[in-house]
Amino acid sequence: MPKLDFDVITLGHGSGGVLTNKLLDSGVFDLLSNDILDERHDGAFLELHGKTAFSTDSFLVSPIFFPGGNIGELAVNGTVNDLAMCGANPKYLSLSFIIEEGLPVKEFWDILVAVKFACQKAGVQIVTGDTKVVEKGKGDKIFVNTSGVGPIHPKAKISAKNIAVGDKIIISGNVASHGMAIMSVREGLEFDSEIQSDTTNLNHTILSLIEQFGENIHLLTDPTRGGVATVLKEIAQSSEIGIDLFQKDFPMDEQVASACELLGLDPLYVANEGLFLAFVSESEADSVLATLHEDENGKNARIIGTVVAEHPKQVIMESAIGGKRVISMLPGEQLPRIC
Amino acid sequence: MPKLDFDVITLGHGSGGVLTNKLLDSGVFDLLSNDILDERHDGAFLELHGKTAFSTDSFLVSPIFFPGGNIGELAVNGTVNDLAMCGANPKYLSLSFIIEEGLPVKEFWDILVAVKFACQKAGVQIVTGDTKVVEKGKGDKIFVNTSGVGPIHPKAKISAKNIAVGDKIIISGNVASHGMAIMSVREGLEFDSEIQSDTTNLNHTILSLIEQFGENIHLLTDPTRGGVATVLKEIAQSSEIGIDLFQKDFPMDEQVASACELLGLDPLYVANEGLFLAFVSESEADSVLATLHEDENGKNARIIGTVVAEHPKQVIMESAIGGKRVISMLPGEQLPRIC
Amino acid sequence: MCLAIPGKIKSIEIQYGGMVRMAKVSFGGITKEASLEMLPDADVDDYVLVHVGVAISKVNEEEAQKTFKYLEEIGELGELEDVDEYLPKSE
Amino acid sequence: MCLAIPGKIKSIEIQYGGMVRMAKVSFGGITKEASLEMLPDADVDDYVLVHVGVAISKVNEEEAQKTFKYLEEIGELGELEDVDEYLPKSE
Amino acid sequence: MKYMSEYRDPELAKKYLEEIKNTVSRPWSIMEVCGGQTHSLVKNGIIEMLPDKVTMIHGPGCPVCVTPLNLIDKAVYLAVEKGVILCSFGDMLRVPGSQKSLLEAKAEGADVRILYSPLEAVKIAEDNPHKEVVFFAVGFETTAPANALSVVHAHRRGVKNYSILASHVLVPPAIKAVIDDEESKIDGFLAAGHVCTIMGNTEYHPLSAAYKVPIVVTGFEPLDVLQGILMVIRQLEQSKSEVENQYARIVREEGNPDAQKVIDEVFEVRNQMWRGIGEIPESGYAVREKYADFDATKKYNVTIEEAPENPDCISGQIMKGIKKPFECSQFGKTCKPTNPLGAPMVSSEGACAAYYHFSGLVEA
Amino acid sequence: MKYMSEYRDPELAKKYLEEIKNTVSRPWSIMEVCGGQTHSLVKNGIIEMLPDKVTMIHGPGCPVCVTPLNLIDKAVYLAVEKGVILCSFGDMLRVPGSQKSLLEAKAEGADVRILYSPLEAVKIAEDNPHKEVVFFAVGFETTAPANALSVVHAHRRGVKNYSILASHVLVPPAIKAVIDDEESKIDGFLAAGHVCTIMGNTEYHPLSAAYKVPIVVTGFEPLDVLQGILMVIRQLEQSKSEVENQYARIVREEGNPDAQKVIDEVFEVRNQMWRGIGEIPESGYAVREKYADFDATKKYNVTIEEAPENPDCISGQIMKGIKKPFECSQFGKTCKPTNPLGAPMVSSEGACAAYYHFSGLVEA
Numbered sequence A, B: 001m002p003k004l005d006f007d008v009i010t011l012g013h014g015s016g017g018v019l020t021n022k023l024l025d026s027g028v029f030d031l032l033s034n035d036i037l038d039e040r041h042d043g044a045f046l047e048l049h050g051k052t053a054f055s056t057d058s059f060l061v062s063p064i065f066f067p068g069g070n071i072g073e074l075a076v077n078g079t080v081n082d083l084a085m086c087g088a089n090p091k092y093l094s095l096s097f098i099i100e101e102g103l104p105v106k107e108f109w110d111i112l113v114a115v116k117f118a119c120q121k122a123g124v125q126i127v128t129g130d131t132k133v134v135e136k137g138k139g140d141k142i143f144v145n146t147s148g149v150g151p152i153h154p155k156a157k158i159s160a161k162n163i164a165v166g167d168k169i170i171i172s173g174n175v176a177s178h179g180m181a182i183m184s185v186r187e188g189l190e191f192d193s194e195i196q197s198d199t200t201n202l203n204h205t206i207l208s209l210i211e212q213f214g215e216n217i218h219l220l221t222d223p224t225r226g227g228v229a230t231v232l233k234e235i236a237q238s239s240e241i242g243i244d245l246f247q248k249d250f251p252m253d254e255q256v257a258s259a260c261e262l263l264g265l266d267p268l269y270v271a272n273e274g275l276f277l278a279f280v281s282e283s284e285a286d287s288v289l290a291t292l293h294e295d296e297n298g299k300n301a302r303i304i305g306t307v308v309a310e311h312p313k314q315v316i317m318e319s320a321i322g323g324k325r326v327i328s329m330l331p332g333e334q335l336p337r338i339c
Numbered sequence C, D: 001m002c003l004a005i006p007g008k009i010k011s012i013e014i015q016y017g018g019m020v021r022m023a024k025v026s027f028g029g030i031t032k033e034a035s036l037e038m039l040p041d042a043d044v045d046d047y048v049l050v051h052v053g054v055a056i057s058k059v060n061e062e063e064a065q066k067t068f069k070y071l072e073e074i075g076e077l078g079e080l081e082d083v084d085e086y087l088p089k090s091e
Numbered sequence E, F: 001m002k003y004m005s006e007y008r009d010p011e012l013a014k015k016y017l018e019e020i021k022n023t024v025s026r027p028w029s030i031m032e033v034c035g036g037q038t039h040s041l042v043k044n045g046i047i048e049m050l051p052d053k054v055t056m057i058h059g060p061g062c063p064v065c066v067t068p069l070n071l072i073d074k075a076v077y078l079a080v081e082k083g084v085i086l087c088s089f090g091d092m093l094r095v096p097g098s099q100k101s102l103l104e105a106k107a108e109g110a111d112v113r114i115l116y117s118p119l120e121a122v123k124i125a126e127d128n129p130h131k132e133v134v135f136f137a138v139g140f141e142t143t144a145p146a147n148a149l150s151v152v153h154a155h156r157r158g159v160k161n162y163s164i165l166a167s168h169v170l171v172p173p174a175i176k177a178v179i180d181d182e183e184s185k186i187d188g189f190l191a192a193g194h195v196c197t198i199m200g201n202t203e204y205h206p207l208s209a210a211y212k213v214p215i216v217v218t219g220f221e222p223l224d225v226l227q228g229i230l231m232v233i234r235q236l237e238q239s240k241s242e243v244e245n246q247y248a249r250i251v252r253e254e255g256n257p258d259a260q261k262v263i264d265e266v267f268e269v270r271n272q273m274w275r276g277i278g279e280i281p282e283s284g285y286a287v288r289e290k291y292a293d294f295d296a297t298k299k300y301n302v303t304i305e306e307a308p309e310n311p312d313c314i315s316g317q318i319m320k321g322i323k324k325p326f327e328c329s330q331f332g333k334t335c336k337p338t339n340p341l342g343a344p345m346v347s348s349e350g351a352c353a354a355y356y357h358f359s360g361l362v363e364a
């Protein structure tokens, strides 16, 4: 970390004046240096050709540092993954901070370092950015927005319209790890072996699936906010398909499961990162699964459900003991229950 | 406004579940409807060809409704203008909200309406978006991030490297109006005839200048945070040029000037919107000015300075009475003074 | 349901100058504090049922097996496999 | 500098049950409240100097012109144009 | 988890279901008293797996659901008007008051905090000596020791800015009220295992004898519930009416005497309003005079006018098992978990919400 | 604006400059006492336009700059440790205390508010009855009536949670201290027009007579300052030492008696520490015993150890006109407006900051 003559971010650092320039010139942003970003104009100059995906997300997470990561890599991975879910090869990201005054510069630095490594791992560049500062009590340490663009893979045919009866629904890994890693900090849970957020970039995994299976990948989506249940119910509703799920097939870390029991939370509604759902042709489902098992990001992948002609718009889950229940969307925030 | 069964935005609306879907389906976002946005995937699918500009900004302003506009149009215009300053034709925007719980839905609606009209006026589309909600006391009503892309005009040659000695610096309109319109609300100032923020999209104005004057437009920049003084000092420093300014030539609304006197603020450091600075060839300066005077966004345009060989990196202003002073950057937030 | 789940006491600590006996209780790999004031004789390695941060019952190991044996006991399940199969596994 | 600027009283209001006399003062098109407690005889249309929300002096119109006349007065400026040119214009 | 996942074994569940099918000879209505059992039945899809002759009736077993409207209004008042730090269990936040829920009060800026345990509230009070902290102490007998303990802790540690807004409801008087209602026709009960963990089973023997109903104290895992149902049916088929303990791994006949002691130290039995049901004699706890300083109702002496319940909501009949949620005219229409008209639509333990979420009767 | 922009006329300014040039025959050092005049000189580029023979010396005329370090530490303490709503004028926020500035305290979460007027602070106190509100009442004589008035208002309106942390400094004793310093060689003074608006000119006659220096009470617009300079030079050239009033449109010989009355009602004269200069006898105001309830120093009885000033900072010599800012070894190096070592680098009225911003001696 470069030596600075300030320890915390203050309003002045967002005022656009000397302090803003001082922050910009302090060297902290050198971490992200590349030819495009270094131009430092009002925007970045890119070359793009043809079908392109464009996505945005704002990230707010408390705590900003959590087991397995921090808000910086979350923000990079979030947009990288949204682009990947479109079948795109994420290339250029914007990075915009809203910092609450008083944030230690050290924490800001750590976030930038995480951004840098997440970008490296994903193979993307931050090409334009923005830093704003809000008064104490008008923010929550730091909010990060990333937006991104990238060319769509020529073999990608990702669209909910391609979903067909018989399609298998593959989940790429354990559910609820990210949400519970964060909840564990908030609720003061201690884990025997740490539960980690599995935030990571999925673009390499996804693109090699598309490369290999092309139009047999019908839909990709990352079940972040609202969890697996909500995102599947959304798809069932908007695409007017029926979905059957099997509780016993859901991969889940035992500690994560225990934490959910303790707090009375349903893991199907807990937020995920570094996880995706793929709707794939029945015929290729096993091959996709086998390919995923070779990948670090897919080693726990499982088929959790099937697209069915019956009960359109409904998601029905068979419980571990064989009973059936209907899956609806998360009605509001999941709050820890006592009863 | 569509009839809704909720009056305020709550945490649940950002949870990703039913309420989020309810908000998405409520019809409020139908305002922004277009084919690309309506796909509702994790990102938007675009066609882009060749040199493209990409820019981002997060917008936080208090109050969110101010004389002459609101944060919604500010956010659209901000990114539209940043793209225009790159010589680009802004086409596609992302729109990301961070809402503090408790925001009246009516206010959210009014912001979306402003977004819509600002998009229409600028000729851009919102193609992807995101809505997050933070707990009360962890935000400030609403923060808006926009990012945008657009093809660069073939005749555009915008680069600080093109600035030459003799270049004239043109300001497109009155200084300090936006900042003082906002300050007036915060400080409880009443204006005889309302001071209005001049937030607006400048892309049409800019692109017609580029169309007409091509490479004679050397640099474009919008003096937002930090004001005219800071942005010119930044350019002088990074491009190692000298700049002479003439105080008497600065166009300013009389009420704005009075408000600055009252609060002890220097209008040169007050934030602007809907305003740009152009560095243009000496030979074309008068023609550029004449063209601007025909444009609603340039009717008060003036030449305020010249690029000089003397005092590189320094900006020197001749006061109204003929004395000289050096212009430096805003040292921190401008705070109202008593003494 | 008065959400309550069973966990194993890992350690016991006396807090507030002897006023409160608190346990670290492990629930399938996660640990949370619980008051032992309602179970003065609970000790390390005991399984206890915890509700809103208070341990309210010690699990009776012998009784715990009855659910697995019940069908056999009522004599209606001749060919029931070895009951042990269902018994809590040792960790 | 003890930032203080002159403005014109537009209206006067009695606040806090007669305790405080407040004026709306117009400064070149903007209006702000100021206490008149230090200037009990100030009235609507008077120009007053306001510092941190308190009017502290009434502007003396006659004296105000002396700065424009001074050079003439000290006899050093034979060809001084008509002083009126510099006088405050009526609105 | 040990003593938990073993009771989810699918094969044994199948065998229990078979045995239930083999045992039942004619229709029986069984009420699971506790919302946790309702949750387990619905979430595991057990209801559809039971033979048609077995009808499960969801009882009043969600303390959140039966917390009186007026008390929620008081909690909101304390948070909004008195500026206290109002602490509560998460499920209490969404319950509608007559004007607003605690969640809405929070969205408007009140300092409402969700806690896992009332003991944490005492710490918050210690950490915020300049603020008043009120814990909204709802619950059945199960939660009473923890709530009482928080008062004892605050008292011992000299924490003066802590109090509880108590709304405790007691299960046996509620069962009695249900049986006494002439419209209700319930043949047997699954009693609430965790309530009995505290209070023991002794109160149920006279009930079972007087009304001639089988009562089986039951746990919450699928096998627990299935075994409980089987035990009730076996009694019914054999015309028995006894108290049995399915959940003996947790529940002792005499309950937990230490827990009873701390309850008795802090609380005394009183008549209690049950939302949707009405007043039930001797069915709740009040804070004893001795601890009046920790009783938020006395400390703030708040009187809030009784607001009328939504007249369309038939939650009382639902909680007594007289009607099923889908027989309510508002169910899934104006009344949804995102906009509950009555309390049983709020907590996922509530009978209406349980049906709404898991049984697929409505489009979410 | 009327009575303002007229005094910025470029042509008349040129004529004043010409006249000054024609009048001056040998070098003179003139101190503008008030930071507002410094600001005007620097911002309008007047210093470079004056003939070389006229040297302007920047006086101690920034009340923010001379507020004692210890008092800033107290304000920070009240905001951070006592949790009061600390209100202040904007320029006070950046002044470094021994640990931190109020701006830094604010960034760390203290409730520090910038106000335009002390009268607003009384309203804040009324609106926040459960909080303590302290106004950091700094200023010269000019600001004293407003600060005193806030106390009178609070007293009359029965506002008990309001007090002021007073740090008033008086100009005439400071001028005397400057003249008395043997190192300083000042030939004439521009007195501070707004201070005289309150106090009148009478105090300056004995000073001018005793020390044989011309004193011209001067305004703040370019023509005011130029006329004031010309008036001083004319006296000097004619070996006069009188008190003249350049700013008669605002300043009456007797000042403002109503303002003096409210000052006298609330304050009494005391010895006062001036940051960078030291104690000057009878150069400040203390809140009278009668209003002790509104005196934050008494109300909170805070004692904070005197911290040493930064030894490299020569602000005392600068404020007495003995040295110029660029003669300070730290100027523009370790000491900048974004990181001020001494107070004159803080407010743009401060001599060091004025030089830093406007005169181009450093790379910003």
Ligand code: SF4
Residues within 6 Å of the ligand: E312, E313, E314, E315, E318, E325, E328, E329, E330, E331, E332, E335, E336, E340, E341, E342, E343, E344, E345, E352
């Ligand atoms: S569905 Fe709603 S209105 Fe009907 S009984 Fe249940 S809670 Fe009341």
Ligand code: SF4
Residues within 6 Å of the ligand: F312, F313, F314, F315, F318, F325, F328, F329, F330, F331, F332, F335, F336, F340, F341, F342, F343, F344, F345, F352
């Ligand atoms: S430049 Fe800084 S260190 Fe030097 S005298 Fe001025 S304030 Fe003090």
Ligand SMILES: [Mg+2]
Residues within 6 Å of the ligand: A055, A056, A057, A079, A082, B042, B043, B129, B130
């Ligand atoms: Mg996205």
Ligand SMILES: [Mg+2]
Residues within 6 Å of the ligand: A068, A069, A070, A073, A197, A199
């Ligand atoms: Mg990680």
Ligand SMILES: [Mg+2]
Residues within 6 Å of the ligand: A057, A078, A079, A082, A224
């Ligand atoms: Mg996303």
Ligand SMILES: [Mg+2]
Residues within 6 Å of the ligand: A081, A082, A085, A221, A222, A224, B042
């Ligand atoms: Mg996504």
Ligand SMILES: [Mg+2]
Residues within 6 Å of the ligand: A129, A130, A131, B056, B057, B058
């Ligand atoms: Mg920006």
Ligand SMILES: [Mg+2]
Residues within 6 Å of the ligand: A042, A043, A129, A130, B055, B056, B057, B079, B082
């Ligand atoms: Mg930008």
Ligand SMILES: [Mg+2]
Residues within 6 Å of the ligand: B068, B069, B070, B073, B199
């Ligand atoms: Mg507008």
Ligand SMILES: [Mg+2]
Residues within 6 Å of the ligand: B057, B078, B079, B082, B224
């Ligand atoms: Mg911008």
Ligand SMILES: [Mg+2]
Residues within 6 Å of the ligand: A042, B081, B082, B085, B221, B222, B224
């Ligand atoms: Mg810009």
Ligand SMILES: [Mg+2]
Residues within 6 Å of the ligand: A056, A057, A058, B129, B130, B131
């Ligand atoms: Mg999103």
